[in-house]
Amino acid sequence: MYRDRPHPVRLADYRPPEFLIERVDLTFELDEQVTTVHALLEFSRNPAATRGDGSLTLDGEQLELIELKLAGQTLTPAEYQLEAEALRIHRVPDRFQLETQVRIHPNRNTALEGLYQSGPMLCTQCEAEGFRKITFFLDRPDVLSRFRTTLIADQDRFPVLLANGNLVSETRLPAGRHQVIWDDPFPKPCYLFALIGGDLSVVEDQFRTCSGRDIGLRIFVEPHNLDRCGHAMQALKKAMRWDEERFGREYDLDLYMIVAVSHFNMGAMENKGLNVFNDKFVLASPDTATDEDFQGIESVIAHEYFHNWTGNRITCRDWFQLSLKEGFTVYRDQEFSAEVGSRDVQxxxxxRFLRNHQFPEDAGPMAHPVRPDSYIEINNFYTPTVYNKGAELVRMQACLLGPELFRRATDRYFERHDGQAVTTDDFVRCIEEVSGRDLAQFRRWYAQAGTPYLDIEADHDATRHLYRLRIRQWTPPTPGQPVKEPLHLPFALGLLDDQGRECPVRLEGDVQDQPAGTRVLELRELETEICVLGLRTRPVPSMLRGFSAPVKLRYAFTNADLIHLMRYDRDGFCRWDAAQRLQERLLLRLTQDPTTLIPDDVVAAFRDALRDPATDPALIAELLTFPSESYLADQLDVVDVDGIHRAHRQLASHLGTHLNDDLMAAYAHNQDPAPTEVTPRAIGRRRLKNRALALLMAVDGAKVFNLCQTQFETADNMTDTLAALRLLVDHGGAAGDAPLQRFYERWSQVPLVIDKWFSVQASSCREGTVERVRGLMAHPDFSLRNPNRVRSLIGALCHANSVQFHAADGSGYRLLSDVVLELDPLNPQIAARLLKPILSWRRYDAGRQAQMRRELARVLETGELSADVYEVASKALDTVPEQAESS
Structure with missing residues (x-):
């Protein structure tokens, strides 16, 4: 068991740093086995901090101290104290220079934090607290410094040497070595430091900013990947132009660099001027990447670029404010993706991501506010709550203000706080000042965990032409927060008449006529009544248009209401939500009773959607895509794993049978004349075609099976190839093994495609999948040291395959705990993330509960654990969430 229970870090304990570091000069002598780091740091006492005892404590882990000088004088051991995670110097003046020299070992760094080896190259990952594994430092985001970095290495092994900022000089040295110096003119926290050394090729381009400056753009990859960077480069240029036009943000350095690495714990990292990316989010060609990959690259490239202002030029004061940069930047990348693609589909x-990932987090033992109160390991708080719910908080404020006022507010934020480390309160304060609004109640969103519910009742008074909505909002208790206060949220409302026409939302007290369409109302109270005037007939309400707030809405829609919304609502989200509600209702009934009849009018509604030529094919595909099995599990008091999976199959088979002709027509009509094109229209057509094929494959039949085999054998893009392969493996039994083998033989030399090969097998609902995954862990291409490979195999089983992972014999749980215990000493971040599917163990039947609890206990009781894994596992076992309120 974890021997020393780690102490939590608390927001209430925040204090400004006693010292600041004005200038940092770093010299690296790079080598995979032993790298020497010389640091020259210029310190000054922080006038905003309380004066301490005259000592200085620096963070440092896994560092071998060689030399320590204060003001040019070597310190004796009596003048400092070296600990496992810190260096304490007993007496320092108000201003001074400190020199340190340390040794580190990149090839031993399997945690991928600090400086580590990724294949043939050396690279860094310093967010959140990795810089302390490079040199002794004040490793906290509110210490901003100017960095100058000198890199020295063997020129044959490391011909490319990169760091943040602008290139100063390149020099050849004796004995086949060379030296490169980089200087970053912008102060930054050390978590934004980066360096790269390796034998890399580069794709170059240029971007002219709105003020006429020419920016050099460079994407560095291993030489054999050079031909798969074109999409990433075009995405970068689109993001740069969009940020200028939408937010007025121009790039500031003369050079913007991206490096793709194969071993990376996250998607990418926004280091100033030198973004380091998981190669999954850079490399793409139609034959090796799916449409989802192309869209992911575009989104992540944009996200990291947008961080240049929302994260780099303005950063977070402390890690409790992580959503200040991540939530705002996710909102920005979502808006970018909506404008370059389909706003409705985005x-x-x-x-869907919130419902499938963030809402369950809010309902589990790891529930936390967007601005957490405490943490044991900050890596565990890079969560959907911080990122995606944080983005929704920004979106709600944008919705409350409208586009013009919101742009003025963000302009003020950028102007006021440029070069500073700030808080979410600083952001909201700019919104308040520009809008003249009091957002004190809205701030509760940042401090209060949990997903709010809106319970809504409606009635229509035909005599008075009055339509009344009564809305009650409440939030279930979460760990540490048993009592919840009402929240301030935008409620976007539309009303449709019986012909599907939009009605005006005219309220008592309105001084002017209201146009037909959406009206954004504001909810602030526990109970709110909305009275709409002038409605002769009962309307069908279209609520939360555009998903105007991250809440769960409960209203007694009839099937007829939902079908009406599916057919006529102009809001894409509400059309999809109506389809989801219909499907959820049927699936939950089928879970409980497999003999449940599926109404003909519901089938007809989906037939109408398939036949609608005016609707984006991507939106039709969304209407035909069922709520996930994990989402349905979250709707049940006791999860029926097998019943949910059976219901999914049953509904798919029913629609596949009764919509056969229309699905066949959709499949044929959406055969793409340009199959390698990745425009929104082409992506939508492929998405609908492959959803139609999936529903058809749910019905046993040689004709469709042959159709699927033909697609697999003849497709000239990875989207269609992989869609067919998944269906053949899932539905073909042993007949799916031959396509798997052919796929592997063709793509065995492309690691990102082999990730897909692993994932297809791990996510298959075929019996024996857990045993198959165990076998694949011994495959020569699998390695626990590669996060992408772990996610593609273990992650796919645990996170994307409910029916096999939650097998009643507990084999999935045993495999997970075995992997976590083996992985934790190597890479604690990835190990901790893998545990999340069993955190909600209390919601399953008694047999599965006992087995999940047993495996969590085994993790806690076996050997030394990282703080990452200890925090997740202990909270899962120690915390007993309050029961949610029911209505």
Missing amino acids: RIADA
Whole structure:
């Protein structure tokens, strides 16, 4: 068991740093086995801090101290204290220079934090607290410094040497070595430091900013990947132009660099001027990447670029404010994706992610506010709550203000806080000042955990032409927060008449006529009544248009209401939500009773959607995509794993049978004349075609099976190839093994495609999948040291395959705990993230509860644990969430 229970870090304990570091000069002598780091740091006492005892404590882990000088004088051991995670110097003046020299070992760094080896190159990852594994420092985001970095290495092994900022000089040295110096003119926290050394090729381009400056753009990759960078480069240029036009943000350095690495714990990192990316989010060609990959690259490239202002030029004061940069930047990348693609489809993707990932987090033992109160390991708080719910908080403020006022407010934020480390309160204060609004109640969103519910009742008075909505909001208790206060949220409302026409939302007290369409109302109270005037007939309400707030809405829609919304609502999110509600209702009934009849009018509604030529094919595909099995599990008091999976299959088979002709027509009509094109229209057509094929494959039949085999064998893009392969593996039994083998033989030399090969097998609902995954862990291409490979195999089983992972014999749970215990000493971040599917163990039947609890206990009781894994596992076992309120 974890021997020394780690102490939590608390927001209430925040104090400004006693010292600041004005200038940092770093010299690296790079080598995979032993790298020497010389640091020259210029310190000054922080006038904003309370004066301490005259000592200085620096963070440092896994560092071998070689030399320590204060003001040019070597310190004796009596003048400092070296600990496992800190260096304490007993007496320092108000201003001074400190020199340190340390040794580190990149090839031993399997945690991928600090400086580590990724294949043939050396790279860094310093967020959140990795810089302390490079040199002794004040490793906190509110210490901003100017960095100058000198890199020295063997020129044959490391011909490319990169760091933040602008290139100063390149010099050849004796004995086949060379030296490169970089200087970053912008102060930054050390978590934004980066360096790269390796044998890399580069794709170059240029971007002219709105003020006429030419920016050099460079993407560095291993030489054999050079031909797969074009999409990433075009995405970068689109993001740069969009940020200038939408937010007025121009790039500031003369050079913007991206490096793709194969071993990376996250998607990418926004280091100033030198972004380091998981190669999954850079490399793409139609034959090796799916449409989802192309869209992911575009989104992540934009996200990291947007961080240049929302994260780099303005950063967070402390890690409790992480959403200040991540929530705002996710909002920005979502808006970018909506404008370059389909706004409706993007908003559906945002809502689906929240429902499938963030809402369950809010309901579990790891529930925390967007601005957490405490943490044991900050790596565990890079969560959907901080990122995606944080983005929704920004979106709600934008919705409350409208586009013009919101742009003025963000302009003020950028102007006022440029070069500073600030808080979410500083952001909201700019919104308040520009809008003249009091957002004190809105701030509760940042401090209060949990997903709010809106319970809504409606009645229509035909005599008075009055339509009344009664809305009650409440939030279930979460760990540490048993009592919740009402929140301030935008409620976007539309009303449709019986012909599907939009009605005006005219309220008592309105001084002017209201146009038909959406009206954004504001909810602040526990109970609110909305009275709409002038409605002769009962309307069908279209609520939370655009998913205007991250809440759960409960209203007694009839099937007829939902079908009406599916057919006529002009809001894409509400059309999709109506389809989801219909499907959820049927699936939950089928889970409980497999003999449940599926109404003909519901089938007809989906037939109408398939036949609608005016609707984006991508939106039709969304209407035909069922709520996930994990989402349905969250709707049940006791999860029926097998019943949910059976219901999914049953509904798919029913629609596949009764919509056969229309699905066949959709499949044929959406055969793409340009199959390698990645425009929104082409992506939508492929998405609908492959959803139609999936529903058809749910019905046993040689004709469709042959159709699927033909697609697999003849497709010339990875989207269609992989869609067919998944269906053949899932539905073909042993017949799916031959396509798997052919796929592997063709793509065995492309690691990102082999990730897909692992994932297809781990996510298959075929019996024996857990045993198959165990076998694949011994495959020569699998390694626990590669996060992408772990996610593609273990992550796919645990996070994307409910029916096999939650097998009644507990084999999935045993595999997970075995992997976590083996992985934790190597990479604690990835190990801790893998545990999340069993955190909600209390919601399963008694047998599965006992087995999940047993495996969590085994993790806690076996050997030394990282703080990452200890925090997640202990909270899962120690915390007993309050029961949610029911209505």
